[in-house]
Amino acid sequence: MKTKLLLSAVVLALCASAPAAFAQGSTSLTTGRGLNGTDYISPTYLYSNGDNLDYSGVGFRLNKTLRHDFDLIATTGFTRSQRVAGARADSSDFDAGVRWHTTTGWGRPFAEATLGYNWWKYGATRDNSFTYAFSTGVELQLTDKFSIAPLVGYADATSYGGGGDFYGVLRTNLWLDDRWSIRVNFSVSEDGNGFGAGFAWAF
Numbered sequence: 001m002k003t004k005l006l007l008s009a010v011v012l013a014l015c016a017s018a019p020a021a022f023a024q025g026s027t028s029l030t031t032g033r034g035l036n037g038t039d040y041i042s043p044t045y046l047y048s049n050g051d052n053l054d055y056s057g058v059g060f061r062l063n064k065t066l067r068h069d070f071d072l073i074a075t076t077g078f079t080r081s082q083r084v085a086g087a088r089a090d091s092s093d094f095d096a097g098v099r100w101h102t103t104t105g106w107g108r109p110f111a112e113a114t115l116g117y118n119w120w121k122y123g124a125t126r127d128n129s130f131t132y133a134f135s136t137g138v139e140l141q142l143t144d145k146f147s148i149a150p151l152v153g154y155a156d157a158t159s160y161g162g163g164g165d166f167y168g169v170l171r172t173n174l175w176l177d178d179r180w181s182i183r184v185n186f187s188v189s190e191d192g193n194g195f196g197a198g199f200a201w202a203f
Contacts, residue, residue: 029107032144035173035183035200036101036110039065042183042200046079050192053089055079059196063099071099073112087123095131101139108139110149118157129159135169145175165190173200 042061049055057079064072074096081089097114116131137151149171156164167189175181179202187194 028105029140029142030103030105032141032147033175034108034139034141034147034149035063035171035181036099036108036139036149037065037068037071038063038202040181040200040202042198044183044185044196044198046077046194046196048079048187048192048194050189053081053084055081055089055091057091059198061200066098069100069102071101073097073099073114075114075116081122089120089122091118091120093118093131095133097133108141109137110139110151111136112151112153127160129157131155131157135167137169146173148172178202 040061040063042063044059044061045056046059047054047056057077059075059077062072062074066072074094076092076094078090078092080091093116095114095116097112099110099112101108101110112133112135114131114133116133117128118131119128120126133153133155135151135153137149139147139149141147150168151171152166152168154164154166167187169185169187172184173181181200181202183196183198183200185194185196187196
C-alpha cells in the first residue's frame, strides 16, 4: 500500500506541475523530440533487487512506429543474481505489445500493454510463466533534446505465486544528435527497485 501511495503521489505531482509550467510561458513540454513515436533500438544495462536477490544483466528494446499515435514495442532481457549457496538465479524474458500516445498542450500522455514469457532457474530448479503488463504515463519535454516519462503500471506472471505487482518507472532520454541518445530509467515496485542505463539508435 505504501508503494502504491508513493507512486501515485510522484506521478500526480509531475502531472500537476506540467500545466502550471506551460501556463507560465516556459518552454513547451511538447516542443522537441522524445522517444514515443520514434523508431529506435536500444541495448541497456539492467539492475534490480527483489526476492532477497540482486540481479544484473542486459536488455534490448525495439520501438517501431505503426502510425503517428501508435507504436509497436518489443523487449528482451537476461539477468543473473549473485551467487547464493553455490548457485545463481537466472531470469530471461521476452515481451511484445503496443503503445498509444497523443500530444496535448502540457505533455504527451500514453498507455502501454504487453504480453510475454519469462524463464527462471536456480540450480536444478526451473520455472516459467506467461506475463502481461499494463501501464500509463506522460512524456514531458523539458528541453528540445531532454525528456522524462513517469509512468505507473501493473504486471503479473500468471504461473508464479504471489499475484501481480504494481510498479512505477521514471524514463529519461537525452538526444546527443539526430541518431543517438542516452537513456536512464529508474523503477520501484512492491518487490524492489531497479535501474537501467543504455543508449538508443534511431533508424
